[in-house]
Amino acid sequence: MHGSNQNEHQDILRIVASSSDSFDDAVRKGIKELKEGGRHNDLEFKTYEVVQLQGTIADSGKSCAAEFYQVVLDVAGVHIHDHDHGK
Numbered sequence: 001m002h003g004s005n006q007n008e009h010q011d012i013l014r015i016v017a018s019s020s021d022s023f024d025d026a027v028r029k030g031i032k033e034l035k036e037g038g039r040h041n042d043l044e045f046k047t048y049e050v051v052q053l054q055g056t057i058a059d060s061g062k063s064c065a066a067e068f069y070q071v072v073l074d075v076a077g078v079h080i081h082d083h084d085h086g087k
Contacts, residue, residue, distance in 0.1 A: 008078050009078070009079070010046065010076045010077060010078055011043060011076070011077050011078075011079070012074050012075065012076055012077075013034075013040070013074070013075045013077065014051075014072065014073070014074055014075075015030045015031075015033075015034070015072070015073040015074075015075055016030070016070065016071070016072050016073075017029045017030025017033065017070070017071055017073065018068065018069060018070040018071075019068075019069050020067070020068055020069070021069070022069055023050075023053055023055075023069045023071055025069070026069045026070060026071045027048075027050065027071050027073065030071060030073050030075075031045075031048060031073070031075070034075065040077065041080075042079055042080055042081070043077030043078065043079060043080065044077060044078050044080050045075055045076065045077045046076050046077065046078060047075075047076045048073050048074065048075045048076070049073065049074045050071055050072070050073055051072050051073065051074050052071065052072035053069075053070075053071055053072075054070050054072075055067070055068050055069045055070055056068040
């Protein structure tokens with residue numbers, strides 16, 4: 001396994017994910033969805049960065065509560081065929 005400081009070619013994908021529970025849950029959902037449905041099977045993902053947090057507020061007129069959480073992630077991946085050739 002290579003460390004994230006290796007001098008490797010990486011692709012960056014921007015992911016927008018959301019949750020009605022928390023920002024942490026939105027991050028977990030976004031990362032989990034990277035490989036669902038056969039997407040991005042040619043990449044091995046190494047790191048991610050949260051580049052934006054946003055959400056909505058439920059305002060009843062008497063109180064407010066966070067209602068919806070959305071994150072924007074930049075996810076770094078290495079092409080598996082490139083990774084295999086480096087061994």
